[in-house]
Amino acid sequence: MIREITLGQYYQxxxxxxxxxxxxxxxxxxxxxxxxxxxxxxxAYAVAxxxxxxxxxxxRVPISFIVKGMRAVVMIMMITVxxxxxxxxxxxxxxxxxxxxxxxxxxxxxxxxxxxTYLILGSSLMTLTTTxxxxxxxxxxxxxxxxxxxVPVHEIAMMMSIALRFIPILLEETDKIMKAQQARGxxxxxxxxxxxxxxxxxxxxxxxxxAFRRANDLAMAMEARCYxxxxxxxxxxPLIYRKRxxxxxxxxxxxxxxxxxxxxxxxx
Amino acid sequence: xxxxxxHVNYIYSSGTSDEIQALKDVSxxxxxxxxxxxxxxxxxxxxxxxxxxxxxLKATSGHIYYNGADIYDSDFKMKDLRGKVGLVFQxxxxxxxxxxxxxxxxxxxxxxxxxxxxxxxRAYAALKDxxxxxxxxxxxxxxxxxxxxxxxxxxxxxxxxxxxxxxxEPTAGLDPEGRDEILGMVRRLHDExxxxxxxxxxxxxxxAYYADRIVVMDRGSILMNDTPKEVFKRYRELEEIGxxxxxxxxxxxxxxxxxxxxxxxxxxxxxAVQSVMRVFGR
Numbered sequence: 302m303i304r305e306i307t308l309g310q311y312y313q314x315x316x317x318x319x320x321x322x323x324x325x326x327x328x329x330x331x332x333x334x335x336x337x338x339x340x341x342x343x344x345a346y347a348v349a350x351x352x353x354x355x356x357x358x359x360x361r362v363p364i365s366f367i368v369k370g371m372r373a374v375v376m377i378m379m380i381t382v383x384x385x386x387x388x389x390x391x392x393x394x395x396x397x398x399x400x401x402x403x404x405x406x407x408x409x410x411x412x413x414x415x416x417x418t419y420l421i422l423g424s425s426l427m428t429l430t431t432t433x434x435x436x437x438x439x440x441x442x443x444x445x446x447x448x449x450x451x452v453p454v455h456e457i458a459m460m461m462s463i464a465l466r467f468i469p470i471l472l473e474e475t476d477k478i479m480k481a482q483q484a485r486g487x488x489x490x491x492x493x494x495x496x497x498x499x500x501x502x503x504x505x506x507x508x509x510x511x512a513f514r515r516a517n518d519l520a521m522a523m524e525a526r527c528y529x530x531x532x533x534x535x536x537x538x539p540l541i542y543r544k545r546x547x548x549x550x551x552x553x554x555x556x557x558x559x560x561x562x563x564x565x566x567x568x569x
Numbered sequence: 570x571x572x573x574x575x576h577v578n579y580i581y582s583s584g585t586s587d588e589i590q591a592l593k594d595v596s597x598x599x600x601x602x603x604x605x606x607x608x609x610x611x612x613x614x615x616x617x618x619x620x621x622x623x624x625x626l627k628a629t630s631g632h633i634y635y636n637g638a639d640i641y642d643s644d645f646k647m648k649d650l651r652g653k654v655g656l657v658f659q660x661x662x663x664x665x666x667x668x669x670x671x672x673x674x675x676x677x678x679x680x681x682x683x684x685x686x687x688x689x690x691r692a693y694a695a696l697k698d699x700x701x702x703x704x705x706x707x708x709x710x711x712x713x714x715x716x717x718x719x720x721x722x723x724x725x726x727x728x729x730x731x732x733x734x735x736x737x738e739p740t741a742g743l744d745p746e747g748r749d750e751i752l753g754m755v756r757r758l759h760d761e762x763x764x765x766x767x768x769x770x771x772x773x774x775x776x777a778y779y780a781d782r783i784v785v786m787d788r789g790s791i792l793m794n795d796t797p798k799e800v801f802k803r804y805r806e807l808e809e810i811g812x813x814x815x816x817x818x819x820x821x822x823x824x825x826x827x828x829x830x831x832x833x834x835x836x837x838x839x840x841a842v843q844s845v846m847r848v849f850g851r
Contacts, residue, residue, distance in 0.1 A: 480658070481661065483651065484625060485676055485729065486651050486680030502666065503664075503676065507666050510666075510711065511663055
């Protein structure tokens with residue numbers, strides 16, 4: 302049930318995208334997201350679509366696996382689309398009782414849906430092809446310049462990697478406690494909203510207790526191995542840019558140029 | 570009064586690339602009043618199997634009958650089954666959540682829709698059964714020692730008055746004294762209250778000492794299903810799947826090899842002592 306959420310998961314495969322430096326992928330994803338907000342016409346979206354399809358193909362992650370991750374966000378998307386559809390002023394296309402759908406509304410709802418879908422697909426492509434550890438290494442490295450402003454970059458990265466590492470552990474723990482309480486007759490599936498929320502107490506209290514216990518153990522284990530923060534700390538596997546990363550950056554620049562050009566040209 | 574498992578199969582993450590068949594064609598009958606020891610290597614499917622007995626996991630194929638009723642029938646009340654087959658998980662103390670011991674034990678019977686006085690009576694009786702005195706009733710469960718927490722958790726299941734009690738490694742992480750206390754209590758529940766017990770354990774000594782019948786699981790299927798004596802006679806097969814016979818059985822084997830006419834199938838220390846004494850004519 303809970304395990305079926307694939308958003309943000311890593312998918313093991315041997316592909317060019319998997320081999321890229323995490324920094325390249327982070328910058329790439331950011332570029333893609335920015336390009337989505339630059340794109341405002343059909344041509345630009347077509348360019349983005351081609352790019353995304355190519356990247357998904359390159360990643361060798363099965364489409365079904367990527368689509369499964371989308372299911373978690375369908376609700377949010379529906380709400381956004383509905384708001385856009387009904388609340389955009391303009392020329393009326395359809396009128397149902399007091400609500401009206403405008404041509405502008407249809408247009409902006411469609412664009413919003415595509416934009417959100419691509420946004421999620423693009424960023425989940427990054428997490429699918431990058432291990433959480435690599436991802437935080439990449440972030441730490443990219444944020445290094447911020448240290449000048451006294452931002453605790455290493456600490457932030459460490460917290461992130463611990464948080465990511467704990468997601469599967471806590472999911473498993475949730476599953477276990479849920480079953481243990483169900484064995485005692487607890488019911489998590491029926492009743493009204495308030496009753497359901499109340500029924501969660503026997504799940505949440507043990508979960509928090511266990512999270513604190515684990516955090517305590519982890520802190521102890523880190524101290525036992527002389528962890529003292531980022532100062533003077535080196536990496537066993539430092540990130541190194543390779544030729545393929547250079548090529549990837551080149552592709553990114555070309556892609557961004559194409560998007561801007563497509564935007565200037567307007568619909569063909 | 571019995572549980573019958575009929576060709577039960579269970580597949581984890583069915584339909585995806587990483588599907589694992591956790592149970593393969595498991596058929597087993599558990600009669601009223603039995604004390605069954607369930608042993609197997611880590612990952613042999615013991616925990617998966619016991620979760621089928623109270624319907625927490627649903628078999629991919631096969632049937633389970635509780636007192637003759639198919640638990641997968643659409644009109645079967647799963648909630649009643651949860652009350653009848655009590656399942657104590659590994660490290661059950663991690664499920665405690667209430668502000669005091671008594672309230673926590675009331676949670677189980679409270680879910681059965683009983684009257685307040687009945688709930689409290691059951692909680693009181695369960696706490697007495699696990700040997701926790703009144704002094705502990707209004708203490709936060711988080712302030713207790715490990716062994717005490719575990720007893721509270723077991724009481725939480727007992728308070729539902731199950732006919733069958735399944736305990737998944739109830740002694741993991743306890744010291745010898747705590748282990749003996751828990752197992753002694755389980756035996757009392759079996760002998761005095763007539764509860765059917767299924768004890769999942771990694772300790773061959775424990776199952777040899779307490780169980781009437783031992784079920785051995787390996788890679789999702791049942792390999793042996795017999796009395797402790799018969800099962801531990803086949804200790805060479807057990808060793809192949811990462812298990813063993815009780816230490817005392819090995820000693821008796823060696824004694825027999827050295828020419829002492831002892832009963833080599835002894836599985837408990839008491840039996841072994843008796844057999845050795847007999848050889849020396851006492």
